[in-house]
Amino acid sequence: MADWPRIESQVETEFLTRHLDSRDELVQALEHCEIVVIMRERTPFPADLFARLPRLRLLITSGMRNAAIDLKAAAQHGVTVCGTASNSEPPAELAWALILGLARQVVPENNALRSGGPWQHSVGADLHGRRLGLLGLGKIGRKMARIGAAFGMEVMAWSQNLTSERAAEGGAILAASKEELLESSDFVSVHLVLSDRTRGLLGEAELRRMRSSAYLVNTSRAGIVDQAALLRALEEGWIAGAGADVFETEPLPLDDPLRSAPRFLALPHLGYVTRRNYEGYFTQAVEDIEAFVAGAPVRVVG
Structure with a gap:
């Protein structure tokens, strides 16, 4: 859905495609990551999760509003939160x-x-x-x-x-x-x-x-x-x-x-799941990563 190879010289990218049932599983999967891209509110990021991911520096969500992210905790842990456009x-x-x-x-x-x-x-x-x-x-x-x-x-x-x-x-x-x-x-x-x-x-x-x-x-x-x-x-x-x-x-x-x-x-939460939306989400996620690595984050949430 996006040109991920264009950032391969800047970041090492991996894709998680299975559902993680517990907070411990999530931490184990993400604890080595500096950048995490999530899909809207499907992966909540409360304060205790930020505390368990000390390496995290950039969190990208699809859309510009995500009630499942504790923005105050993100700021306290030095994590920048960015978003993307989203079609209604x-x-x-x-x-x-x-x-x-x-x-x-x-x-x-x-x-x-x-x-x-x-x-x-x-x-x-x-x-x-x-x-x-x-x-x-x-x-x-x-x-x-x-x-x-x-x-x-x-x-x-x-x-x-x-x-x-x-x-x-x-x-x-x-x-x-x-x-x-x-x-x-x-x-x-x-x-x-x-x-x-x-x-x-x-x-x-x-x-x-x-x-x-x-x-x-x-x-x-x-x-x-x-x-x-x-x-x-x-x-x-x-x-x-x-x-x-x-x-x-x-x-x-x-x-x-x-x-x-x-x-x-x-239906299994398909509301925003269309090709146009996903192409926008992930294309702009790549842009967010590029901007952050360059020291000038864009589309900052909050």
């Missing part, structure tokens, strides 16, 4: 893949066709004329709103600081409350940043407010939706189905009940 179109596109997959029962119908099961055994949910409820109307949420409008959907949005003016600018009407959005939407899609204010934003009470015919899609962060409540909602039929690309523990444990939950379309 891919996660919006994936959210629509989940919405369309759920609405038209794409996976069950494909499985039935391939296995010789019943022919055309489901009745799809319409998008045209239905309401799309967006929790969050930021950079990705606005893209979702435009696509929803193209499908002929009515778009409603809510977040704690959203105003009617900003909602209108983003192509949506403002919900009077989170509850109104949940109760009146046919599809609810989450596009909020995980924070103390949004963690557990959708719990049992909120999921029970949704229509039994409605679908929930979360491509933001798993912590925004109570995972135990989501499992119950699927198993007990509070909602028609759900799609998710994010989980509290990744990779999702093999024994996690969400793996076999009914009416659940799940």
Whole structure:
């Protein structure tokens, strides 16, 4: 995805392609490194990890925002943190893949066709004329709103600081409350940043407010939706189905009940995983390394 050989005279490069299950394994793999390139928030860097990697001098993350890096600890240990550009179109596109997959029962119908099961055994949910409820109307949420409008959907949005003016600018009407959005939407899609204010934003009470015919899609962060409540909602039929690309523990444990939950379309955190994004991430990671070695770091985070 990038021209790594062009820095081979300056740094020795190695690639780690397997998941490391424990902090000790991670330390053992990285303790000899001065430079580490990580993929967004998939490898958390808390204070204790910086303390165990005394040779580390440059940490590069894809994207310019990574909540899993303790920037204060990085500074205390003399580690420069740099980032890269990141395109917001891919996660919006994936959210629509989940919405369309759920609405038209794409996976069950494909499985039935391939296995010789019943022919055309489901009745799809319409998008045209239905309401799309967006929790969050930021950079990705606005893209979702435009696509929803193209499908002929009515778009409603809510977040704690959203105003009617900003909602209108983003192509949506403002919900009077989170509850109104949940109760009146046919599809609810989450596009909020995980924070103390949004963690557990959708719990049992909120999921029970949704229509039994409605679908929930979360491509933001798993912590925004109570995972135990989501499992119950699927198993007990509070909602028609759900799609998710994010989980509290990744990779999702093999024994996690969400793996076999009914009416659940799940993907292994693919939101930003596209060729254009990866080419940008790694090309700019090489540039970050070159600039750092030259003594003039670029795209410094924080």
